[in-house]
Amino acid sequence: MEKLVSSWYKNKTLPESYIFPPETRPGDLIVPTCKTIPVIDLGKAVGQNRTLIVRQILKASQEYGFFQDLTKSCRLSTSSSNYTREKVHHWRDKLGHHCHPLEDYIKLWPEKPIRYREVVASFSIEAKKLGSRILELVAEGLELQSGYFGHKLSESMQLSVNHYPPCPDPSLTLGLSKHCDPDLLTILHQGDINGLQLFNNGEWTGVEPLHNALVVNIGNLLQIISNNKLKSAEHRVVTNSRVARTTAAFFIYPSDDSIIEPAKSLIRGDASLYRAFDGFAPNREPQIAKKHGLIVRTPTLFSNPKPSLRAALAPGVNVGLMIVMSSLCNLTLTEMMGNTYHQKLIGVFGIFTRFTGRQVADAQFYGEKYYLVTMLIVLKVLRLQLAYAWFALGLRREDMERALEEQYGAGVEEVSVNISGIDRPERVNHVNHTLYPGLSFGHTPKSVMVTLCFFRFWLGFGIGGDYPLFATIMSEYANKKTRGAFIAAVFAMQGFGTLSGGLFAIILSSAFNATGIGVPCLFTFLVPESKGKSLEEISVPLNLVVMMENPMVSVIQMFTVHAISRTQPRFFGTSGGTADSLTVDDRKFL
Numbered sequence: 001m002e003k004l005v006s007s008w009y010k011n012k013t014l015p016e017s018y019i020f021p022p023e024t025r026p027g028d029l030i031v032p033t034c035k036t037i038p039v040i041d042l043g044k045a046v047g048q049n050r051t052l053i054v055r056q057i058l059k060a061s062q063e064y065g066f067f068q069d070l071t072k073s074c075r076l077s078t079s080s081s082n083y084t085r086e087k088v089h090h091w092r093d094k095l096g097h098h099c100h101p102l103e104d105y106i107k108l109w110p111e112k113p114i115r116y117r118e119v120v121a122s123f124s125i126e127a128k129k130l131g132s133r134i135l136e137l138v139a140e141g142l143e144l145q146s147g148y149f150g151h152k153l154s155e156s157m158q159l160s161v162n163h164y165p166p167c168p169d170p171s172l173t174l175g176l177s178k179h180c181d182p183d184l185l186t187i188l189h190q191g192d193i194n195g196l197q198l199f200n201n202g203e204w205t206g207v208e209p210l211h212n213a214l215v216v217n218i219g220n221l222l223q224i225i226s227n228n229k230l231k232s233a234e235h236r237v238v239t240n241s242r243v244a245r246t247t248a249a250f251f252i253y254p255s256d257d258s259i260i261e262p263a264k265s266l267i268r269g270d271a272s273l274y275r276a277f278d279g280f281a282p283n284r285e286p287q288i289a290k291k292h293g294l295i296v297r298t299p300t301l302f303s304n305p306k307p308s309l310r311a312a313l314a315p316g317v318n319v320g321l322m323i324v325m326s327s328l329c330n331l332t333l334t335e336m337m338g339n340t341y342h343q344k345l346i347g348v349f350g351i352f353t354r355f356t357g358r359q360v361a362d363a364q365f366y367g368e369k370y371y372l373v374t375m376l377i378v379l380k381v382l383r384l385q386l387a388y389a390w391f392a393l394g395l396r397r398e399d400m401e402r403a404l405e406e407q408y409g410a411g412v413e414e415v416s417v418n419i420s421g422i423d424r425p426e427r428v429n430h431v432n433h434t435l436y437p438g439l440s441f442g443h444t445p446k447s448v449m450v451t452l453c454f455f456r457f458w459l460g461f462g463i464g465g466d467y468p469l470f471a472t473i474m475s476e477y478a479n480k481k482t483r484g485a486f487i488a489a490v491f492a493m494q495g496f497g498t499l500s501g502g503l504f505a506i507i508l509s510s511a512f513n514a515t516g517i518g519v520p521c522l523f524t525f526l527v528p529e530s531k532g533k534s535l536e537e538i539s540v541p542l543n544l545v546v547m548m549e550n551p552m553v554s555v556i557q558m559f560t561v562h563a564i565s566r567t568q569p570r571f572f573g574t575s576g577g578t579a580d581s582l583t584v585d586d587r588k589f590l
């Protein structure tokens, strides 16, 4: 392990590796302490006062993401867990370990000092209780059902004991640089030494240590679950040259298998600001677009927990596929329309579809566009594509929200109907049916398998009628000598088509991934260090800035523009229906 700062800091000047770049140094070390960070006495959250306390907590969490609570209730590292790779080290040593469920972890805690286990155990039991109480009050304030944050969502707890030794030059370094906690809720015992600072309204303010108080701050996950009704606070720790500062932070976070998403009741009427994700691991930090001076607001930003599968579903792939496929279809169909074999095929096909039902034909993608065999991949990610369209075109927010509301409803249908070149409204059903094989009845492996088997069977049933058709037409068309080869080719082509569709998806998404950007989230929050603007206001252009720096993404955006603009005039509001007729404002994002 790297040597702890505490073991060598004495009589030394600040080593270069601890000197932060000028723009992130603490600057003026004496910042005003924030007298207005609300102090909430949880002991009073009973009887008639309860509603008042709930209101105070909610208000504090919305404005600051921080409040102080008056109820008093292993791994040794230095700087951060990323010591070898980080550019600058933090002036901090840290002991970290899990503490809940206690009986699972206590045996792993340090044995010395002798009372460590006893003291920390009782503290962590209290911290857990306190966390649960606060979360219950937060649930009440957000009008979520009682116990909403209980069980899995707040199942785990980790403790970080931070030690910041006296520092030779506090103006050049930081104990912890600006960050938001990635958890649900943090309960911090900060002792009685100043050091914690909160970034609010574009300024740093000190969080004054209060006797008998714990600092409570909202983490990213609570911001996500509350759909931005609560705010995860940005904070940092500055050092001082006189005394060591030791703090204990309890991080409450969900079990690994929890699904994190905005609470359903909080997205009614509002757009859901975050997509759902699972496999939450508190240490999985997102990539930070440092050169843009941006701070990552959500742990999901550009994170790609299951790279292979997710990569294959990258929206860029979908757009690319759609364009290639629909051009192919258009060409093929135009070619075939005047062809008598085609007429025959349609005739027989018509009988077939009447016999087996429209759905069967639709579900196997053969209604009219024979070659949309990759539709399955494509449709699954339409939702993400809509997000791209939004970013790329600077669409009006209301339009985007409406489209999202209708996700797998009419909005997507229209887009897919249009993109695939089927423009009559009565064909909406057709697209609807093609969606089925891309959906699942549930999210467990079993239900996915059942859905898949069911639709595969259905598909096979439909194809079973169709293959003989192909064979017949091809036999009629080809001469005797080459007939066998032609029929083989026709059948093989479908497989090749599907394979190359998949291959295309994989190549495009690997290229996309290699750019380091990963699959973008629907709404990501990159916040510049500038004041005055709301998250919503700045997130769209900023996402674009990041994306536009990347040639691959720009290409995908151009695709999106063409695909959507060709077909979706209503998304443009008043600005017209083609890329050419976008207004100047729209164009600035292209």
Ligand SMILES: O=C(O)CCC(=O)C(=O)O
Residues within 6 Å of the ligand: 160, 162, 176, 181, 188, 190, 195, 196, 235, 237, 247, 249
């Ligand atoms: O030590 C402190 O005052 C704050 C610690 C902190 O923010 C953290 O561990 O995330």
Ligand SMILES: [Fe+2]
Residues within 6 Å of the ligand: 179, 180, 181, 235
């Ligand atoms: Fe923190």
